[in-house]
Amino acid sequence: MFAQNPAGRGSWTNASSLSFAPSRAEQGCINYDLHRSTEDPELWCVYENWRSADDLAAHFELLAPI
Secondary structure: OEEOOHHHHHHHHHHHHHHHHHHHHOOOEEEEEEEEOOOOOOEEEEEEEEOOHHHHHHHHHHHOOO
């Protein structure tokens, strides 16, 4: 879970939804979902499931340059 700066709300929400598409297309990705708190609109959670530890490790390798 993480909190978002209210000043960046619109831009972050749009950018995150675009950046999740490549992760969802990766081999072994079962789901990669963004959830927003119903109690606090600045609180978010990314929930992801991977078929195996190797698939998750490969995902992290792709993120390493970020």
